[in-house]
Amino acid sequence: MTDRKPIKKAVFPVAGLGTRFLPATKAIPKELLPIVDRPLIQYAVDEAREAGIEQMIFVTGRGKTAIVEHFDIAYELETTMAERGKSLDVLAPTRFTPGDIITVRQQVPLGLGHAIWCARAIVGDEPFAILLPDELMIGQPGCMKQMVEAYNQVGGNLISVLEVPQESVSSYGVIAPGATVCDTLTEVTGLVEKPPVEHAPSNKILSGRYILQPEVMRTLEDQEKGAGGEIQLTDAMARMIGSQPFHAVTFDGNRYDCGSKTGFVEATLALALQREDMGDEVRAIAQRLLAE
Known part of the structure; x- marks a missing residue:
């Protein structure tokens, strides 16, 4: 389709309180907790940039201004580093062209669907991506780039999925699969x-990455509550199936659930082991601790 609009905007729901990580998150947004030496939100933003996305939309809440500060220019820090002859390359991923970082407040915690709806005026009539920072997706290429490549093939709406053990499906949103387009793309x-x-239609779960058409915002306007008494994005998408193309992209890579403490520790260890500057040392530490 030659009239298919490119994906240039991404929404990041970052208004959550992070209560599972208290007291660490009492004064620091959970999205700024580091996996090795990069904040969790930085991984998601880098993933979006790799996919060609230009405008980042943060749906924030009270106490989340530090996220925006992270992506601002730190004049004092950069001046001091430059005067001491230190390279500023490490800060390059945190810099944006003016206007490419936009924030909107979710004033009440009414669910993921409500958080996405809060960004409706900024999204406008364009298709857009959604990245949930708690879901750390590591792949080559990244998850969102894999999805954009699939979008360029089939258009419509796409969601990333992963297969989990059948007994775990009740903790997630689950797809009912249709026709197989290719090995990694399913209707x-x-x-x-x-x-x-016992009622799950498959063991393929939603894994925190979406490409949606703007019509989902009009579906979310109903503010209809679903599971947990919250406005669920999954319910809004389900109502759109049949009127627009919907496909699932099976992610080729590793997913870490950084919304849990054990998942956060797993991600930190896994990524540290992959680092050339520390992998061997971390492996030796892990082996020593396991032997004790």
Whole structure:
């Protein structure tokens, strides 16, 4: 399709309180907690940039201004580093062209669907990406780039999925799969949020990355509450199936659930082991601790 609009905007829902990580998140947004030496939000933003996305939309809440500060120019820091002859290359990923970082407040915690709806005026009539920073997706290329490549092939709406053990499906949104387009691309015929194991249509779960058409905002306007008494994005997408193309992209890479403490520790260890500057040392430390 020659009239397919490119994906140039991404929404990052970052208004959560991070209560699972208290007291660490009492004064620091959980999205700024580091995996080795990069904040969690930085991984998601870098993933979006790799996919060709230019405008980052942060849906924030009270106490989250530090996220915006992270992507601002730190004049005092940069001046001091330059005077001491230190390279500023490490800060390059945190810099943006003016206007490419936009924030909007989610004033009340009414769910993921509500958070996305808060960005409706900025999204406008363009298709857009959604990245949930808690889901750390590591691949070559990144998850969102894999999805943009699939979008350029089939258009419409896409969601990233992963296969999990059947007994775990009740903790996630799950797809009902349809026709297979290729090894990594499947038609979606339905979506269910946190189904009972015995009623789950598959073991393919939503994994925190989406490309959606702007019509989803009009579906979310109904403010209809779903699982947990919250406005669920999954429910809004499910109502759109049949009127627009919907496909699932099976992510080729590793996913770390950084919304949990164990997932956060796993991600830190896994990424540290991959680092050339510390991998061997971290491996030796891990082996020593396991032997004790």
